[in-house]
């Protein structure tokens with residue numbers, strides 16, 4: 040059963056399964072290398088269903104027995120599953136299989152992590168547990184019995200009975216198999232309660248390994264806040280008696296929304312002030328919310344097929360971003376999200392892996408859990424909301440929940456809800472789901488007789504498999520300022536539908552200064568012939584916080600680009616404006632920290648490439664260093680005062696206000712370190728009582744090449760803490776000089792605490808390497824080779840994480856021929872590895888073509 044040519048699946052080929060599943064009963068007899076799974080599944084053939092349509096998925100299963108209505112049956116085991124002759128009337132399928140959780144290093148299906156059993160079934164992992172129609176449009180209730188010596192035995196739904204060595208669970212809500220979960224281990228819980236708005240009491244638990252019980256309180260608070268928020272904002276209540284969260288050390292992704300039993304990468308739930316940074320806290324709060332929100336957007340309403348993945352992911356990311364904005368700061372969250380979108384989604388959209396938020400074909404669906412599906416998927420929801428307005432958005436959402444509860448849906452269903460709730464035609468808007476690529480939006484303006492006219496021209500470059508792009512609907516939020524910086528036109532959303540389109544503003548006394556694409560109202564690349572003078576004006580005056588930051592960001596980029604391409608000195612007007620803003624204590628420290636954050640070096644490379652130049656990673660690095668050094672000197676008089684002002688009184692709390700001050704602390708300290716040989720950083724390192732301050736100080740010291748002692752003492756202090764050790768591994772590389780990054784990374788792969796078996800540790804090292812732009816792209820090719828060596832080694836164990844990390848190579852077309860050849864050589868070396876997984880094969884093939 041070897042298939043050499045990989046199979047491709049197409050959206051256009053969708054056909055429903057010919058059988059309904061009325062109920063599923065599973066019994067697990069747990070044993071590390073020989074777990075038995077007994078299934079009793081009631082199938083109801085639909086009208087016209089042929090016996091030959093009966094196909095059950097199954098992979099890496101040893102079939103012990105199979106019976107229909109109590110009579111043993113012969114099955115035909117084929118690649119990826121089995122066929123069997125079945126009756127045309129309802130029947131009971133019973134099977135027993137044996138699986139090996141301990142040998143499962145792919146971390147998909149049922150596997151073991153540090154002695155505990157856990158599952159990951161999305162997208163197609165359930166087929167590694169038993170034979171089943173493993174597709175999201177087949178929904179059923181589940182009863183699960185678990186037998187094993189472990190103290191804690193968990194599955195989906197409500198607990199129904201338990202005794203010594205066994206437990207039973209019943210999930211009354213029909214669900215697809217990808218939401219199935221089982222956990223067993225000697226775990227400890229952090230319990231709490233929640234009363235829903237209709238008065239229903241829900242038990243809440245966070246389950247962890249002994250030793251981690253002190254790191255659950257924050258996650259629990261985040262969960263309760265999420266539950267309240269979803270009731271208040273979307274009217275969504277929780278629907279079971281219990282909600283369990285489990286922390287797992289070995290996990291391919293962030294977390295998983297299994298019904299009533301969310302499984303989390305421990306890095307995305309465990310938190311304490313001593314071991315977690317503010318950024319960790321914010322991310323944990325967001326991911327807890329994300330998985331909880333899936334209970335409605337994902338579980339109660341799921342996807343018809345995996346092409347519709349953004350139906351649940353885009354919407355749920357959008358919802359968790361709304362939540363974070365409400366819990367913290369709306370502009371800060373928006374700026375952070377746009378930075379992340381440009382860093383992760385734009386390169387994907389503008390490179391060989393470009394695909395629409397709703398892809399139309401795949402070989403391995405796990406390769407499509409991408410920034411495009413998730414983050415661009417969320418941007419699309421944001422545009423929809425901007426176009427129809429808040430009231431109609433929530434009206435449409437109410438209709439969505441009302442109409443589709445209990446169903447497996449499509450993007451068409453989603454857009455119909457908006458059409459029916461608002462009376463709008465969504466046909467053109469739908470192109471955001473079907474077209475890949477980031478649109479470019481060129482702007483020109485004209486002022487004549489009191490009328491100011493903005494003319495926009497949209498275009499999208501061809502992407503793999505998609506040469507022709509049609510104009511999209513683009514919401515462009517615009518405000519106008521006069522020359523004193525007063526807002527003379529409050530934000531207005533222009534609705535662009537044509538390839539080229541003009542919008543006029545009348546009755547103006549003089550030519551205004553436009554603030555365009557406020558709040559980043561659409562995921563596009565704005566191109567405008569403008570001057571640094573105008574950018575500096577907006578940087579000082581824009582009333583839209585996002586665009587104020589954006590003006591500073593554009594200046595930060597332009598000054599570096601001019602340094603790189605024309606050998607210019609750092610732009611003094613920008614430096615003056617930046618210093619003025621940073622010294623302005625009336626401004627939010629978090630905002631000032633964001634303004635001080637240097638533009639990503641990969642982003643600068645992408646911009647140079649887009650302007651027809653070949654980026655030199657070392658020159659980009661040098662320009663960034665020079666700029667920061669110049670800034671440190673120019674700001675030197677103020678640095679001690681600014682540093683002192685970032686002190687937060689009282690015990691550590693991960694709230695937005697304290698976090699903002701500490702974010703500014705990290706920026707100011709890194710400037711100070713350039714002038715005081717690391718004295719202040721050393722003091723901060725020694726006195727810090729929380730990880731945020733300790734980590735920032737260690738980063739500064741390592742960057743200044745003064746971190747050897749601090750790094751050793753950090754290691755001693757934290758070597759027993761897996762999550763802190765991930766930070767330690769990553770920092771050694773990300774703070775290194777470009778020439779040293781690959782060498783240090785290579786040394787770290789021989790460290791006793793490095794392992795291919797833990798995705799967090801692998802990502803800590805290889806992610807830090809590929810994220811060090813100038814280090815990864817050293818012309819020696821050492822970074823490329825090291826990554827490829829490790830991807831080849833990991834692929835034999837864990838295809839999913841390997842395939843994702845191949846994306847580090849996606850930007851090869853930007854660089855010079857020497858680097859291109861080096862990267863392509865490594866990709867070819869991966870591609871020709873014997874026994875390469877389907878996951879990784881698909882990724883390298885797409886990147887090379």
Ligand code: ARG
Pocket residue numbers: 161162292294295296329330352405408
């Ligand atoms: N649905 C999960 C989430 O977004 C992610 C699961 C991804 N799993 C995978 N095998 N790709 O919360």
Ligand code: ZN
Pocket residue numbers: 329333351352355
């Ligand atoms: Zn999700």
